Amino acid sequence: MTALLVASTGGHLAELHDLVPRLGVPDRRWVTFDSPQSRSLLEGEDVVHVRPSTTRDLPGALRTMAVARRMLSDGRYDEVISTGASIALSFFVPAVATGVRCTYIESATRTEGPSLTGRLAAWLPRTRLFTQHRAWADHTWRYGGSIFDSFHAEPARPRPVRKVVVTLGTHPGYAFPRLLNRLVDILPPHLEVLWQTGATRIDRMPAGARAQVPIAEMRRALRDADVVISHAGVGSALAAMQAGRRALYVPRRRAYGEHVDDHQVAIARDLEKRDLVVAREAGEVTFADLETAAGWSVRSLPVVTPFRLTSETQQSVP
Secondary structure (H helix, E strand, C coil): CEEEEEECCCHHHHHHHHHHHHCCCCCEEEEEECCHHHHHHCCCCCEEEECCCCCCCHHHHHHHHHHHHHHHCCCCEEEEEEEECHHHHHHHHHHHHCCCEEEEECCCCCCCCCCHHHHHHCCCCCEEEEECCHHHCCCCCEECCCHHHHEEEEECCCCCCCEEEEECCCCCCCCCHHHHHHHHHHCCCCCEEEEECCCCCCCCCCCCCECCCCHHHHHHHHHHCCEEEEECCHHHHHHHHHCCECEEEECCCHHHCCCCCCHHHHHHHHHHHCCCEEECCHHHCCHHHHHHHHCEEEEECCCCCCCCCCHHHHHHCC
16 A cells, blocks of 8 residues: 655645655655656655646646546555645545545644644544644644754854855745845845745846756755855755755745745744744845854754654654
8 A cells, every 4th residue: 555645846845755754654656746846856756746736726726636536546545645735635635535544744834823724634534633833732733743853053163155045935926026135235246146036026136046946956056055045935944954054044924925924934933943044034134144144054863753653653742
């Protein structure tokens, strides 16, 4: 029997991929959108690509649900595991109807409560629900650890800022012009900057800016960078930490139409408390903030709280 690992591209896919070693699912098939990220991240894995659907996209969700029904009809799968977003429900609904077990792991960005997808998943019978934040765990949502448990930040030898990676996320629906305009204003022209700007476009687009950078190239750039500047997405945070960098982390704000809510503000605060990022507001970023971030390093530690979906772990975790 095989587990279906289902996630939209971006941070949701990055989280689920990072959690795989702790899930205990050696026989697995992935379902996600076709993108440079998914092709690079899941190279060598068994992958089914479905057509992309955007946030709260009902026609897209129904289209994906038809694919899910066909895949689940052959009895090959005994579990569907997802970190979101709407693609999760497209697979959970037919899975529940056919008796396939479902597990939803809420994104680490949700520090105060579940997302819309999580709230809807909670209505489905026999669906296991996990949060990555102990503070809001309850009889419905079990705490199973966090993807950030295995990272530790510490001061490092100060380094001059010469190479910078800027990544504003690749979600097609949301731009971040406030941050891009600010960075164009404060970054000296002599710096070597890799710009991944996603959907963001401004009148003063920096030279060499690209909507999306191939994963292999991005990983090399992150390792070589003196500092990483990113929007407060979980995928961007993970990529910076895995490269040993403490990112300058800037949350999008709902008031400016930069996201559907302010969950990025909450995750930025949470990760700054762990010393894993330097959190700043878009209009307040200074070059001194880059120097502060460059003066730290992040290293990986053995996982303190294994995120295993066994009955033994579920009973032992409050």
